[in-house]
Amino acid sequence: MLRDITLGQYYPGSSPIHRLDPRVKIIATLLFIVELFIVNNFIGFAICAAAMAICVIVSKVPLSFIMRGLKPIIIILLFTFLLNIFMVDGKVIWTLGPLEVTKEGLITAIFMAIRLILLIIGSSLLTLTTTPIRLTDGIERLLSPFERFGLPAHDIAMMMSIALRFIPTLLEEADKIMKAQQARGADFESGNIMRRAKSLIPILIPLFVSAFRIAQDLAMAMESRCYRGGKGRTRLHEMRFHRKDVISMIVLFVFLAGIIVERMLVESDI
Amino acid sequence: MSIQVRNLSYVYNAGMPDEQKALDNVSFEVYNGQIASIIGHTGSGKSTLVQHLNGLLKPSEGTIIVGGTDITEAGVAMREIRQKVGLVFQYPEYQLFEETVAADVAFGPKNLGLDEMEINDRVREALSLVGLDVDEVGERSPFDLSGGQKRRVAIAGIIAMRPQVLILDEPTAGLDPGAHREIIDMIRKVHEKEENIVIFVSHNMDDVAALSDKVLVMDRGQLMMSGTPQEIFHQRERLANAGLDIPSAAKLMMQLRKSGCEVPVDALTREDAAKELAAYLQGKSRKC
Ligand SMILES: Nc1ncnc2c1ncn2[C@@H]1O[C@H](COP(=O)(O)OP(=O)(O)OP(=O)(O)O)[C@@H](O)[C@H]1O
Ligand SMILES: [Mg+2]
Numbered sequence: 001m002l003r004d005i006t007l008g009q010y011y012p013g014s015s016p017i018h019r020l021d022p023r024v025k026i027i028a029t030l031l032f033i034v035e036l037f038i039v040n041n042f043i044g045f046a047i048c049a050a051a052m053a054i055c056v057i058v059s060k061v062p063l064s065f066i067m068r069g070l071k072p073i074i075i076i077l078l079f080t081f082l083l084n085i086f087m088v089d090g091k092v093i094w095t096l097g098p099l100e101v102t103k104e105g106l107i108t109a110i111f112m113a114i115r116l117i118l119l120i121i122g123s124s125l126l127t128l129t130t131t132p133i134r135l136t137d138g139i140e141r142l143l144s145p146f147e148r149f150g151l152p153a154h155d156i157a158m159m160m161s162i163a164l165r166f167i168p169t170l171l172e173e174a175d176k177i178m179k180a181q182q183a184r185g186a187d188f189e190s191g192n193i194m195r196r197a198k199s200l201i202p203i204l205i206p207l208f209v210s211a212f213r214i215a216q217d218l219a220m221a222m223e224s225r226c227y228r229g230g231k232g233r234t235r236l237h238e239m240r241f242h243r244k245d246v247i248s249m250i251v252l253f254v255f256l257a258g259i260i261v262e263r264m265l266v267e268s269d270i
Numbered sequence: 271m272s273i274q275v276r277n278l279s280y281v282y283n284a285g286m287p288d289e290q291k292a293l294d295n296v297s298f299e300v301y302n303g304q305i306a307s308i309i310g311h312t313g314s315g316k317s318t319l320v321q322h323l324n325g326l327l328k329p330s331e332g333t334i335i336v337g338g339t340d341i342t343e344a345g346v347a348m349r350e351i352r353q354k355v356g357l358v359f360q361y362p363e364y365q366l367f368e369e370t371v372a373a374d375v376a377f378g379p380k381n382l383g384l385d386e387m388e389i390n391d392r393v394r395e396a397l398s399l400v401g402l403d404v405d406e407v408g409e410r411s412p413f414d415l416s417g418g419q420k421r422r423v424a425i426a427g428i429i430a431m432r433p434q435v436l437i438l439d440e441p442t443a444g445l446d447p448g449a450h451r452e453i454i455d456m457i458r459k460v461h462e463k464e465e466n467i468v469i470f471v472s473h474n475m476d477d478v479a480a481l482s483d484k485v486l487v488m489d490r491g492q493l494m495m496s497g498t499p500q501e502i503f504h505q506r507e508r509l510a511n512a513g514l515d516i517p518s519a520a521k522l523m524m525q526l527r528k529s530g531c532e533v534p535v536d537a538l539t540r541e542d543a544a545k546e547l548a549a550y551l552q553g554k555s556r557k558c
Contacts, residue, residue, distance in 0.1 A: 012287060179326045180365040183357040184427060185349060185381030202377065205367035209413070 011128040017059040018129045021245040022138030028252050029126045035259045036115050036122075040268040044259060045114050051255065052118060052125075061128050069124040070117065077116055084109035108270055134237075136161035141239055154230025162218070170211060177206045271337045271434050271467065273300045273323060278332035280318055292318040294491040296332075300484065305461055305468045307478045310488030311513035316471045317360060319488065320437050323469070324355035337434065353382055356433030360440045360471075362424035363417065371397070371415070371423050372408035378431040389430075396430035397423075399463070400456050418449030422456070429460060436460065438470040442477070450474075457481065479503060479517040479538035487512060499538055519543040 039045055090104030140157035147153050181202045188199050280293040292315045300306045308316045321327045322334055325341050325348050333342050341351050368374035372393050379389045394404045400422040412423055442450045454477055461468045472478055485502040487495040489512040495502055503516045523535045523543055533550050537543035
């Protein structure tokens with residue numbers, strides 16, 4: 001049950017997208033998010049969606065897998081949709097008791113929903129095609145110019161990679177403890193909220209104990225291998241920009257320019 | 271009371287890229303009063319199999335009948351199944367959570383809805399069965415105990431539910447020889463007292479030979495063989511192919527035979543081997 005959580009999951013593959021430099025992919029994702037906020041008409045979204053679709057097809061990640069990432073945010077999506085539909089003033093096209101649906105509200109709601117969906121798909125494509133290690137390596141390299149201003153880029157990246165690395169471990173641990181307590185007759189599904197909250201104690205306490213044990217073991221293992229932070233540390237996979245990475249960067253910025261031009265040429269929908 | 275498993279298959283992460291068939295068409299029976307053991311190499315599906323027996327995992331295919339009830343059917347009362355079938359997990363000491371040992375052992379019986387008198391009786395009895403005294407450790411924090419003691423408290427937590435089927439997943443993993451022996455003696459004691467079915471998973475062939483009426487051999491998700499310890503441990507080659515071994519006593523007798531002593535090689539436990547050797551040494555046919 002807990003295993004269905006696919007946060008930051010990696011889909012193994014060797015497509016061109018998988019093989020791109022992680023820095024390029026991180027920049028691409030950031031640019032894509034910016035572009036989604038630059039766009040102010042449906043034609044722009046169609047262009048973004050098409051670009052997105054090409055990336056998804058090239059990455060060879062099955063569509064069902066990408067859609068699974070949308071599942072947890074369906075509630076948020078519905079909530080913002082309903083809020084927009086009823087809250088925006090304008091020409092009334094439909095009334096439902098005290099609530100009024102306006103034309104502008106409907107358009108804004110659809111607009112926001114598309115933006116949110118593209119945002120989620122775009123960022124999940126990044127984690128689906130990049131292993132957590134490469135991802136944090138990329139982040140570290142991108143942040144390293146700021147080290148000069150006191151930003152601990154290496155430590156941030158190390159913390160992120162440890163956190164990502166241990167999400168599945170802790171989920172597995174929680175799953176095991178949950179089963180063990182169920183075998184002792186524990187019941188997590190019935191009763192009112194108070195009872196259910198109380199029924200979590202037999203899971204949470206062993207889970208915390210395990211988490212501390214794991215953290216301690218890891219710290220010990222790192223220290224016994226002479227880990228002393230980032231200074232002077234060399235790496236196994238040197239990151240280098242190849243031709244495909246440079247070409248990708250050029251394409252990315254051309255696309256950004258295209259989106260800006262499109263916004264100036266086409267009339268806004270909201 | 272009996273357990274019947276028919277054509278059981280189980281797939282982890284079905285439909286995902288990392289889908290894995292952990293059990294493949296497994297069928298067997300265990301009857302009242304038997305001690306059965308499950309052996310097999312790491313990752314052969316032993317833990318997956320035992321988690322099916324009390325309904326923690328739902329089979330992808332196949333049926334499991336516990337005491338006449340098909341527990342794979344929709345709508346069976348899981349609480350009843352879990353009362354009938356007690357499962358002690360691998361490394362059960364990591365599931366302790368209460369402030370005191372007594373309270374932790376009482377968690378299971380409490381979930382069964384028993385009254386306080388009954389719970390106290392059961393806690394006392396379960397702790398004494400695993401060799402602990404409630405007056406001595408009952409009020410201590412389970413986190414202050416040694417590893418072996420923690421393990422015993424966790425096992426007591428299941429025994430206190432008085433299951434008709436007691437399943438233990440590698441109960442002696444990671445224990446020192448003394449604690450190991452205590453756990454094995456405890457299993458025997460509980461079995462004699464409760465007259466229940468015991469199923470245990472083990473990598474220790476000596477324990478398997480000494481305790482079990484029936485041995486189930488798992489290999490890559492399939493039930494490779496099942497039978498009495500005699501039947502199983504005389505198929506040395508097949509066991510070796512599945513990454514398994516024979517009991518140390520049997521190995522010793524084989525070595526003796528190899529170095530020219532015509533000793534009988536049926537013994538599986540140390541006691542039997544000693545008897546056979548003694549008989550051989552006193553006998554007339556002795557050649558070495
Ligand atoms: N929660 C899970 N999710 C996915 N795969 C799993 C899970 N648990 C076990 N497996 C896989 O199923 C197979 C059987 O595992 P299982 O834990 O039943 O083996 P085992 O015989 O108990 O091994 P061991 O002797 O190490 O305890 C293994 O290949 C394992 O990788
Ligand atoms: Mg196991």
